[in-house]
Amino acid sequence: ADLTWMAGGYLGVDLFFVISGFLITGLLVAEVERTGRLSLGDFYIRRARRLLPASYLMTVLVVLVAWRIAPDALPRLRDEGFASIAYLTNWELIESGKSYFADIARQPLLLHLWSLAIEEQYYLLWAPVVFFLLPRVGRKRLGIGAAVLAVASVGLMAFKARQIGYPESGADPTRLYFGTDTHGFALIIGSVLGMFWRPNQQQRMTNPAVGEGVFLAGLAALAGTVAMFVWLNEAVSWLYPWGFLLSAMTSAVLIAAATYRSSGFGAFLDQQPLRWLGERSYGIYLWHWPIFMLTRPDLDLRWDAQWIFLLRVGLTLGISAVSYTYVEQPIRHGLVDRLIRDLRSGDLFQRNRQTARTIAVTATVFIAIGAVVAILITAPNVSAPAKDVIAAMGGKVGEATAGIIVPKAIPTPAKPDTRTALDAFYGPDVTAIGDSVLLGASATFTKKLVGSHIYAKVGWQAASVLNQIQALVDAKALTPVVLVHLGTNGYVTEEQLRKMLSLLADRKRVLLVNSHVPRRWMDENNNLMEQLAREYPNVVLIDWRDTSEGQPDFFVSDGVHLTVSGMRAFVGEIMREGHLAATPDPKARAATSDDTDDLSVPFAYPPGDLSKTLVRLPQKTAPDTFWQRMAACETSGNWTNKGQYSGGLAIYVPSWTSWGGAQFAATPAQATPAQQIAVANRIATQGWAKPDGSV
CATH class of the missing domain: 1.10.530.10 (Lysozyme)
Structure with a gap:
C-alpha cells in the first residue's frame, strides 16, 4: 500500500499463503485421522462463513463510497466486483492487463482480493485431493507429492520470467504474480508443512536443547521476514522466483517454531497487541487497501503525510474491529443458522424487538446490494485514465506518438561528432529519453529545442529506458547532450542506472531528471540518482522533485503527469539547470520579440494562471565552466x-x-x-x- 519504509510489504501475502496452507491442511488431515472421513460440504461451509460475509460487506461499502467520492474508480469496480464474488479476481486482473507494480494512477479498489481468489481456488482443488488420496496413500506420500507440486510451481514462475525476458526486457511481471499456477507454491509449501510437521508429537521425543534451537531458528526467521519486508522491493532481479521462494521458506520456519510449544517462541509472539491484530488480521487485510487507495497523499488529501498515515491506520483498525465484532464472529458462531431456525419455527416473530431489528438489518442489506448492483451495471464498460491524464501523456494510452522513434529505424550520422565542448547546447544537440511524463511535455520541449530527438513511451520503466539507450549507442545516433528521465513507473536499480550512465560516459553532458510520483519508489529512486550523479563528471542532476514540490497546479488528476504550466516548468527547469539554449528556427522566424518566452534565462511561473506573461528573474551566477x-x-x-x-x-x-x-x-x-x-x-x-x- 505504498509505504516507503516497507518496500517489501507485498511479501506479507506470501506469509499468509503459507499460514493458510498450513492451517487448512492441518484441519483436513486431523479430521480424516479423527473420523476416518472428510465432509467436503461442511469444510466449504465453514470456509464460506469465515470469508464471505466480511468480504462481501467490504465490497458493498467500497462501491457505495467510491460512487460518492471516487467515481473514477467505478469502471474498474464493475468487472472487479463481479469477479470478487466468484473469487476470480486474479484472473480478471490478468485478463484486463492491469499491472500490480507499475500502475501510477489510482489502483483498483478491490485489487487486493487477488490473493483471496488464489486461496479459494487452491482450497477448491486441495480439499478433494486430501479427501481422496490421504486415506489411500498416507500422509508421507501425499506430502512428498505436494512438495513436487510446489517445485513445479516455482519452476513455472522461473520459466515464465525467462520467457518474457524479465527483468532485462522491462516486461511487466504481473502475470507471474497473480497466477494461481505460478504463485501458488507458497500455499503448497504451507500444506507440505501441515503434512509433515506434528510438533505436539515430536516435542515429546526431544530434549530441552531442541526447544532452545527451535526458538533461535524462529527468531532468525522473524528477523529475516522483517528484513525482507523492509528492503526487498519488487525491482530485485532474483525476485521471480527466488525471492518469493525465500520468503515462503522463511515463513514456514517461522510457523514451525511458533507451533513448537516447548520452544517458547509461540508464547513470545502471543502477546498483546499482536494477538489482537492477529485475530482481526483478515479484516485488516480486507479494509487496508481500499482505505489507502481512497486517501492518497497530495491527490485525495492535501494533509501532512503523518496525519494521513494516522487516518489510514485508524480507519483500518476501527472498521476491521467493528467487522470482527459485529459481522465475522456472530456469523462464524451460528448467527445465520439460529435466525433460519427461529424463522422456520416461528419463534423469531414472537420476539418483537428482535424481529424489528432483524427486519431492519435484512432490509438494509438488500437495499445496499441492490444499490451496488445498479451502480455497477450503469458504470462505464471501459476503464481508462481520466481525459486530462491522457492529454498530459501526449496521446492515447499505449500508443507511440510522433515523438517516439523505433531503434531499428534510426539513421546513423554520416560524420562522427567532432565538436568541442560547449557551455550551452542547442536543439539539434539534444537527445531525450523517458516515459509518459517526457512524452507529454515533448511538444513544449521541441518547441524550445527545435530539432531535438525524443524517445519516450507510456509505461516505460528503467529496463526499457536502458534498452533504448543501448539501441541508440549501437546505432551511433546519440547527440552530444542526452537527457534521461525515469523513475515514474517503478524502481530503478543501481545496476540499471550505472549501466545507463556508463553507456553515456562519452557524451558532453547527461541531464538526469528525477521524478515526482506519489508512489513508494520515488524517494529511493531519487536518492539513487542524486548519489550516482556525483560519481559521473558529465552528469547534471535536474531536481524536478524539488522544483515541483508544493505546486499542485503543475499536475493533472493523477498527480504525476503535467498540466500546461507544469510542462513549461518542467522544460524550463531542464533548460535552466542543464544550461540549454532555446533554438531559434531561422526558416520560421527571426530572433525578435517572439524570443521573450526564451527558457534560457530563469523565470517564475504564475501558478494556475496561464494568461499572465512570464516574469523573468535575474541570473545571479554563470555556469561553473x-x-x-x-x-x-x-x-x-x-x-x-x-x-x-x-x-x-x-x-x-x-x-x-x-x-x-x-x-x-x-x-x-x-x-x-x-x-x-x-x-x-x-x-x-x-x-x-x-x-x-x-x-
Missing part, C-alpha cells in the same frame, strides 16, 4: 567555428543580441574569439557575477 572556457579560448590554438552551434563560447543567441553581439555577427559561433570575449565581458560585468562573487 563559463569562465574556465573563456580562459581556455584566450590561449588555445584550436579555436574552431564549424557551424552555427559549435565553437567558442556558449553564449545564447538572444543574450548575444541583447548585449551588442549583433554588431559583430548574427550568432556567437560566427564571431571571432575576441568578439565573443568582448560580449562575454559585457555580460559578466553587467549581468552575471563571476564564480568568486566579483563582477
Whole structure:
C-alpha cells in the first residue's frame, strides 16, 4: 500500500499463503485421522462463513463510497466486483492487463482480493485431493507429492520470467504474480508443512536443547521476514522466483517454531497487541487497501503525510474491529443458522424487538446490494485514465506518438561528432529519453529545442529506458547532450542506472531528471540518482522533485503527469539547470520579440494562471565552466567555428543580441574569439557575477 519504509510489504501475502496452507491442511488431515472421513460440504461451509460475509460487506461499502467520492474508480469496480464474488479476481486482473507494480494512477479498489481468489481456488482443488488420496496413500506420500507440486510451481514462475525476458526486457511481471499456477507454491509449501510437521508429537521425543534451537531458528526467521519486508522491493532481479521462494521458506520456519510449544517462541509472539491484530488480521487485510487507495497523499488529501498515515491506520483498525465484532464472529458462531431456525419455527416473530431489528438489518442489506448492483451495471464498460491524464501523456494510452522513434529505424550520422565542448547546447544537440511524463511535455520541449530527438513511451520503466539507450549507442545516433528521465513507473536499480550512465560516459553532458510520483519508489529512486550523479563528471542532476514540490497546479488528476504550466516548468527547469539554449528556427522566424518566452534565462511561473506573461528573474551566477572556457579560448590554438552551434563560447543567441553581439555577427559561433570575449565581458560585468562573487 505504498509505504516507503516497507518496500517489501507485498511479501506479507506470501506469509499468509503459507499460514493458510498450513492451517487448512492441518484441519483436513486431523479430521480424516479423527473420523476416518472428510465432509467436503461442511469444510466449504465453514470456509464460506469465515470469508464471505466480511468480504462481501467490504465490497458493498467500497462501491457505495467510491460512487460518492471516487467515481473514477467505478469502471474498474464493475468487472472487479463481479469477479470478487466468484473469487476470480486474479484472473480478471490478468485478463484486463492491469499491472500490480507499475500502475501510477489510482489502483483498483478491490485489487487486493487477488490473493483471496488464489486461496479459494487452491482450497477448491486441495480439499478433494486430501479427501481422496490421504486415506489411500498416507500422509508421507501425499506430502512428498505436494512438495513436487510446489517445485513445479516455482519452476513455472522461473520459466515464465525467462520467457518474457524479465527483468532485462522491462516486461511487466504481473502475470507471474497473480497466477494461481505460478504463485501458488507458497500455499503448497504451507500444506507440505501441515503434512509433515506434528510438533505436539515430536516435542515429546526431544530434549530441552531442541526447544532452545527451535526458538533461535524462529527468531532468525522473524528477523529475516522483517528484513525482507523492509528492503526487498519488487525491482530485485532474483525476485521471480527466488525471492518469493525465500520468503515462503522463511515463513514456514517461522510457523514451525511458533507451533513448537516447548520452544517458547509461540508464547513470545502471543502477546498483546499482536494477538489482537492477529485475530482481526483478515479484516485488516480486507479494509487496508481500499482505505489507502481512497486517501492518497497530495491527490485525495492535501494533509501532512503523518496525519494521513494516522487516518489510514485508524480507519483500518476501527472498521476491521467493528467487522470482527459485529459481522465475522456472530456469523462464524451460528448467527445465520439460529435466525433460519427461529424463522422456520416461528419463534423469531414472537420476539418483537428482535424481529424489528432483524427486519431492519435484512432490509438494509438488500437495499445496499441492490444499490451496488445498479451502480455497477450503469458504470462505464471501459476503464481508462481520466481525459486530462491522457492529454498530459501526449496521446492515447499505449500508443507511440510522433515523438517516439523505433531503434531499428534510426539513421546513423554520416560524420562522427567532432565538436568541442560547449557551455550551452542547442536543439539539434539534444537527445531525450523517458516515459509518459517526457512524452507529454515533448511538444513544449521541441518547441524550445527545435530539432531535438525524443524517445519516450507510456509505461516505460528503467529496463526499457536502458534498452533504448543501448539501441541508440549501437546505432551511433546519440547527440552530444542526452537527457534521461525515469523513475515514474517503478524502481530503478543501481545496476540499471550505472549501466545507463556508463553507456553515456562519452557524451558532453547527461541531464538526469528525477521524478515526482506519489508512489513508494520515488524517494529511493531519487536518492539513487542524486548519489550516482556525483560519481559521473558529465552528469547534471535536474531536481524536478524539488522544483515541483508544493505546486499542485503543475499536475493533472493523477498527480504525476503535467498540466500546461507544469510542462513549461518542467522544460524550463531542464533548460535552466542543464544550461540549454532555446533554438531559434531561422526558416520560421527571426530572433525578435517572439524570443521573450526564451527558457534560457530563469523565470517564475504564475501558478494556475496561464494568461499572465512570464516574469523573468535575474541570473545571479554563470555556469561553473563559463569562465574556465573563456580562459581556455584566450590561449588555445584550436579555436574552431564549424557551424552555427559549435565553437567558442556558449553564449545564447538572444543574450548575444541583447548585449551588442549583433554588431559583430548574427550568432556567437560566427564571431571571432575576441568578439565573443568582448560580449562575454559585457555580460559578466553587467549581468552575471563571476564564480568568486566579483563582477
